[in-house]
Amino acid sequence: MGTLDIGGSQLDVSWFLLLGAALFTLGTIGVLVRRNPLIILISIELMLNAVNLTLVAFSRQLENLEGQLFALMTMTVAAAEAVVGLAILVDIFRVRDLEDIDDLSELKG
Amino acid sequence: MAIAVFIVFGLLAIAGGVGVISFHQPIRSVLSLVVVMLSLSVLFLLLSAQFVFVVQIIVYAGAVMVLFLFVITLLGPTRATGRGRLRFQAGLSALFVLAFFGLLYAMLQGVQYRQPDHTDLNAFGTVQSIAVGLFTTYLYPFELTSVLLLVAAIGAIYLSRRDES
Numbered sequence: 001m002g003t004l005d006i007g008g009s010q011l012d013v014s015w016f017l018l019l020g021a022a023l024f025t026l027g028t029i030g031v032l033v034r035r036n037p038l039i040i041l042i043s044i045e046l047m048l049n050a051v052n053l054t055l056v057a058f059s060r061q062l063e064n065l066e067g068q069l070f071a072l073m074t075m076t077v078a079a080a081e082a083v084v085g086l087a088i089l090v091d092i093f094r095v096r097d098l099e100d101i102d103d104l105s106e107l108k109g
Numbered sequence: 110m111a112i113a114v115f116i117v118f119g120l121l122a123i124a125g126g127v128g129v130i131s132f133h134q135p136i137r138s139v140l141s142l143v144v145v146m147l148s149l150s151v152l153f154l155l156l157s158a159q160f161v162f163v164v165q166i167i168v169y170a171g172a173v174m175v176l177f178l179f180v181i182t183l184l185g186p187t188r189a190t191g192r193g194r195l196r197f198q199a200g201l202s203a204l205f206v207l208a209f210f211g212l213l214y215a216m217l218q219g220v221q222y223r224q225p226d227h228t229d230l231n232a233f234g235t236v237q238s239i240a241v242g243l244f245t246t247y248l249y250p251f252e253l254t255s256v257l258l259l260v261a262a263i264g265a266i267y268l269s270r271r272d273e274s
Contacts (some may be wrong), residue, residue: 006111006155014217016152021213022124023145030130030134032202038135038184040123042142042177046129049169051163053149060156060233063225065235068158068234069242073166076254080261082173085267093184098176102195 004060016057023050037092037101041085048078114155118148139177146170158234 002013022044029042052071059067092098121144128141150165232238243251 002220003155006157009111011155012110013222014220015115015119016156017217017220019152019185020212021121021210021217022123024232025210026123026130027124029202032198032205032215034130037120038177038181039130039138042129042135042138042255045142046145046167047199048148049140050148052253053152056153056156056158056161059158059235061222063182063228063230063233064226065234065238066159066195068239069247071158071161072243074252075164076206076258078194080257082176083261084268086176086227087265088120090180091268098172103178 002061013057013061017054020050020054020057023047023053035100035102037089037098040101041082041089044085045078048074048081057068111155114151118151121148123150135181136178139174140182142177143170143174146174156234157230158238160234162237 004011004013012096017038027047029047030046034040034069041056050070052074055067055074059065059071092104098104125141125148129138129145132138132141146169147179148167150162150170153162153165
């Protein structure tokens with residue numbers, strides 16, 4: 001179970017899933033460790049891309065197109081998220097010179 | 110052949126991912142993310158997802174990355190950040206990330222697949238088959254995404270307006 005026949009050679013679908021998991025973990029590290037808000041947004045894009053790879057891999061394994069359709073929806077949501085997130089970031093940078101995401105702690109109480 | 114393509118572009122994607130989180134200049138992170146997206150698009154092609162491959166290059170590597178580059182030029186060079194104020198951030202993050210990856214790996218070991226649907230793989234993932242799915246079964250979600258894009262556009266214009274007062 002789980003082997004794909006691609007152009008005559010056998011690939012295991014779990015390789016793709018493992019690659020997706022590794023990329024998602026790298027994105028998680030970026031969100032947790034980096035303190036530049038722009039790089040945090042870039043890491044979120046990386047995580048969304050890893051999820052897309054997983055969706056497309058499952059779609060190919062089950063020979064069912066719905067995974068690819070869902071990946072397209074994810075791309076739309078990711079584009080909308082990037083647009084709004086970057087607009088908020090530009091707005092914050094216009095008000096004050098931010099160098100660390102931890103400077104935004106007014107909501108902490 | 111397919112195995113070689115997978116190994117080359119998988120390693121390229123991992124290297125790009127490491128670059129995204131380790132470069133200090135944001136522009137280098139963005140360019141590493143372009144590397145990740147292009148190698149992932151090759152993997153999509155390997156998984157016979159032609160339309161997703163094209164959309165990945167046009168929308169992600171094209172539009173979204175250009176948006177990031179514009180914002181970087183708008184914000185100018187960033188200063189080097191000093192020490193963070195969270196004392197245990199790196200250690201706790203490493204612990205959490207290791208546990209998280211271990212969990213994902215453990216889940217991948219026990220994954221069970223159901224029987225494939227036996228669709229015609231020659232027509233799998235083409236523009237036509239994607240369009241049939243989008244405009245019949247998933248018509249309402251597809252139309253809702255256009256509303257979402259409209260809301261995002263209006264929100265971005267509102268947030269980035271000049272304050273006249």
